[in-house]
Amino acid sequence: MRHPFPYEHFRNKSFVFFSLVGTLPLAPALRSRLAAAGFQTAQELLDTGPCGLSKEIGISREEALEALQVVRQECHGDAARTPGGSGATRKCTALELLEEEQTQGFIITFCSALDTILGGGVQLTKITEICGAPGVGKTQLCMQLAVDVQIPECFGGVAGEAVFVDTEGSFMVDRVVDIAAACVRHCHLIAEAQQEEDHREALETFSLENILSHIYYFRCRDYIELLAQVYLLPEFLSEHSKVRLVVIDGIAFPFRHDFEDLSLRTRLLNGLAQQLIIIANDHKTAVVLTNQMTTRIGQSQSTLVPALGESWGHAATVRLIFHWDNSQRLATLYKSPSQKESTIPYDITVSIPLGWRFTDGSTLSAVKEFSGKSDKGLCSLSVAFQLPSEGKQ
Amino acid sequence: MVVLRAGLCPGLTEEMIQLLRANGIRTVVDFVSSDLENVAWKCSLSYKALVAVRRVLLAQFSAFPANGADLYEELKSSTAILPTGSPSLDQLLDSGLYTGEVTELMGAPGSGKTQVCLGIAASVSLGLKQHVLFLDSTGGFTASRLYQMLRAQTEDEEEQLEALQRIQVVRVFNIYELLSALQELRDQLQGLCVVSSVGPLKLVVLDSVSAVIYPLLGGRQSEGLALMMQLSKELKTLAREFSLAVVVTNQVTRDGSTGPLKPALGRSWSFVPSTRLLLESREAPWEKATTQRVASLAKSPRQPTGVQVELDIGNGDVLEPSPVTPAQGL
Numbered sequence: 001m002r003h004p005f006p007y008e009h010f011r012n013k014s015f016v017f018f019s020l021v022g023t024l025p026l027a028p029a030l031r032s033r034l035a036a037a038g039f040q041t042a043q044e045l046l047d048t049g050p051c052g053l054s055k056e057i058g059i060s061r062e063e064a065l066e067a068l069q070v071v072r073q074e075c076h077g078d079a080a081r082t083p084g085g086s087g088a089t090r091k092c093t094a095l096e097l098l099e100e101e102q103t104q105g106f107i108i109t110f111c112s113a114l115d116t117i118l119g120g121g122v123q124l125t126k127i128t129e130i131c132g133a134p135g136v137g138k139t140q141l142c143m144q145l146a147v148d149v150q151i152p153e154c155f156g157g158v159a160g161e162a163v164f165v166d167t168e169g170s171f172m173v174d175r176v177v178d179i180a181a182a183c184v185r186h187c188h189l190i191a192e193a194q195q196e197e198d199h200r201e202a203l204e205t206f207s208l209e210n211i212l213s214h215i216y217y218f219r220c221r222d223y224i225e226l227l228a229q230v231y232l233l234p235e236f237l238s239e240h241s242k243v244r245l246v247v248i249d250g251i252a253f254p255f256r257h258d259f260e261d262l263s264l265r266t267r268l269l270n271g272l273a274q275q276l277i278i279i280a281n282d283h284k285t286a287v288v289l290t291n292q293m294t295t296r297i298g299q300s301q302s303t304l305v306p307a308l309g310e311s312w313g314h315a316a317t318v319r320l321i322f323h324w325d326n327s328q329r330l331a332t333l334y335k336s337p338s339q340k341e342s343t344i345p346y347d348i349t350v351s352i353p354l355g356w357r358f359t360d361g362s363t364l365s366a367v368k369e370f371s372g373k374s375d376k377g378l379c380s381l382s383v384a385f386q387l388p389s390e391g392k393q
Numbered sequence: 394m395v396v397l398r399a400g401l402c403p404g405l406t407e408e409m410i411q412l413l414r415a416n417g418i419r420t421v422v423d424f425v426s427s428d429l430e431n432v433a434w435k436c437s438l439s440y441k442a443l444v445a446v447r448r449v450l451l452a453q454f455s456a457f458p459a460n461g462a463d464l465y466e467e468l469k470s471s472t473a474i475l476p477t478g479s480p481s482l483d484q485l486l487d488s489g490l491y492t493g494e495v496t497e498l499m500g501a502p503g504s505g506k507t508q509v510c511l512g513i514a515a516s517v518s519l520g521l522k523q524h525v526l527f528l529d530s531t532g533g534f535t536a537s538r539l540y541q542m543l544r545a546q547t548e549d550e551e552e553q554l555e556a557l558q559r560i561q562v563v564r565v566f567n568i569y570e571l572l573s574a575l576q577e578l579r580d581q582l583q584g585l586c587v588v589s590s591v592g593p594l595k596l597v598v599l600d601s602v603s604a605v606i607y608p609l610l611g612g613r614q615s616e617g618l619a620l621m622m623q624l625s626k627e628l629k630t631l632a633r634e635f636s637l638a639v640v641v642t643n644q645v646t647r648d649g650s651t652g653p654l655k656p657a658l659g660r661s662w663s664f665v666p667s668t669r670l671l672l673e674s675r676e677a678p679w680e681k682a683t684t685q686r687v688a689s690l691a692k693s694p695r696q697p698t699g700v701q702v703e704l705d706i707g708n709g710d711v712l713e714p715s716p717v718t719p720a721q722g723l
Binding site: 024025028031037038039040090091092093094095097098100101102125126127263266267270271273274277278280281309310311313314316317319334335337338340341 | 395396419420501502503507508527531532533534535536537538539540541554557558559560561562563565566567569574601603604607608609610615616619644645646647654657707
């Protein structure tokens with residue numbers, strides 16, 4: 001038995017009771033039946049109860065119970081959701097957001113020019129996309145970031161763990177070992193130079209085994225596995241709350257072949273993008289994606305553009321494009337909410353491990369390290385490392 | 394489609410409802426559109442009582458026609474025009490954003506839609522001292538950039554902090570969250586919620602609408618369109634009832650890989666905003682870094698379309714508006 005809607009009674013209660021049936025996440029067939037029967041608000045549904053509901057719209061008791069469960073969750077969920085993903089806690093003033101942003105750390109890339117154009121490094125809670133032709137250094141940068149995210153806070157890092165989702169099979173463990181070893185060496189040198197207590201303590205836990213054991217590696221072979229992995233990530237991240245970086249190396253690869261229905265592809269990609277944004281936001285992680293380039297043939301010329309189409313361009317908040325200009329590699333910041341567009345040159349240089357003689361860089365192909373030209377901060381040590389006159393060892 | 398309930402109006406009793414229901418009349422629409430003589434005979438109810446009930450129901454539920462002159466007076470007193478902070482953009486929009494209407498900004502990735510939205514929010518919050526609601530569905534809202542813009546407009550720290558506090562940011566990443574955020578806003582504006590952190594609200598920015606709608610369209614499901622229309626109805630009624638200016642951002646897509654750019658979300662959505670602006674940059678972006686953008690008017694109820702102006706999204710400095718050049722219609 002229903003009565004006229006007592007608005008005054010609900011003045012201080014949750015406003016979600018007034019939400020229209022059309023906005024509740026129910027199955028479309030059920031929703032149309034409810035609309036035909038004249039139900040308008042969630043409160044009316046809850047008042048009717050499962051027996052009344054099943055009689056009114058002609059569904060079984062179990063289905064009515066399930067539907068009411070969903071409605072109840074929706075109504076009470078706002079009040080009692082976990083801090084991980086509540087609509088209520090995602091609301092704040094710009095001032096609070098500013099304070100949050102100013103205390104947030106960045107994941108440095110060990111190339112200070114790149115860090116500068118990014119505004120300090122790869123930002124947490126945002127999606128960064130790296131596009132480039134094959135062989136330009138995207139996977140190298142991803143592996144570098146997976147190591148850099150683990151740098152302890154006293155050295156300027158965020159002390160987090162990393163999740164690496166690989167779709168192309170380009171993850172090389174021995175390469176990561178080299179990068180991690182070089183990173184540990186750099187931190188040791190800083191600690192020796194500055195001689196502070198917390199540096200020494202942090203270095204005890206910052207070792208090669210530790211770094212490797214905190215990179216969680218997932219291999220996805222097709223787009224279904226990739227989608228499943230991304231949709232299961234929030235649970236994984238709730239258990240491993242120290243993860244600060246999620247890398248998806250090769251987001252274009254599973255979607256670029258064998259897709260007949262392009263509108264389905266757009267829909268899946270957009271759903272994936274929204275899920276990644278939710279992950280980045282709720283768990284305070286940086287999400288880094290790598291994308292391929294494709295050719296757009298225009299009327300008079302052809303240009304290289306990022307793959308996956310126009311709509312994918314909106315998924316990432318920050319977009320970096322790596323390209324060639326004759327024989328110089330360039331990195332361009334193409335899209336960013338807070339930094340201007342700029343281009344910097346970079347090199348993939350060679351790092352000299354202790355005990356080796358410095359020879360002409362082009363013959364040392366086994367060991368490479370991604371670093372850039374700079375003379376500030378951590379990078380100064382890597383430059384000193386590579387000068388032949390010093391590193392005679 | 395309101396179901397007939399006892400107590401909906403005097404004279405409508407529970408037995409009457411049961412009798413009507415037994416004869417297939419469940420909602421107000423069924424009742425009002427049926428032949429009352431027939432109903433009186435089939436349900437053995439008094440014809441006079443039914444006519445009285447119908448009169449009350451019509452008075453309660455039907456819409457009343459309004460006098461055009463009254464409507465004009467009401468609009469004159471309740472519509473405000475919000476300056477966007479950029480004089481050339483204001484010129485394009487016929488002196489600013491009109492409250493009661495939905496304005497759309499569209500552009501390719503990196504064309505500056507979020508920057509323009511931040512600029513508008515900063516200008517309304519700082520210049521007009523009104524509250525702003527920013528619904529962010531892409532994660533692109535950066536408070537430090539907003540702060541940079543505010544610092545460029547005023548030196549007074551007190552004012553900057555107050556302006557920041559007047560902008561409320563809600564992160565909504567799917568359509569249901571967006572709809573419940575709008576519902577919450579409606580309840581706050583109607584005074585049904587005691588907690589009212591929304592002061593004199595004049596501007597609602599939704600960045601971007603295509604990010605929440607795209608995952609629902611395509612494939613074989615048809616409820617995406619229904620939800621999109623529900624969202625548009627909610628935005629338009631909020632704008633009209635509470636005299637808000639609503640700004641939404643949208644993507645652009647191409648037909649095939651070489652077609653011209655067109656706004657996303659299709660024809661159904663194209664009827665929703667009353668004004669549409671297209672933002673583009675002049676040349677391929679990674680050959681020459683630039684903060685210049687071109688804004689052109691694609692749809693407007695007041696201005697001729699095709700007008701273009703140049704904007705600088707870097708510092709908020711405005712260039713001289715370029716001479717009117719007709720652009721390709723969209």
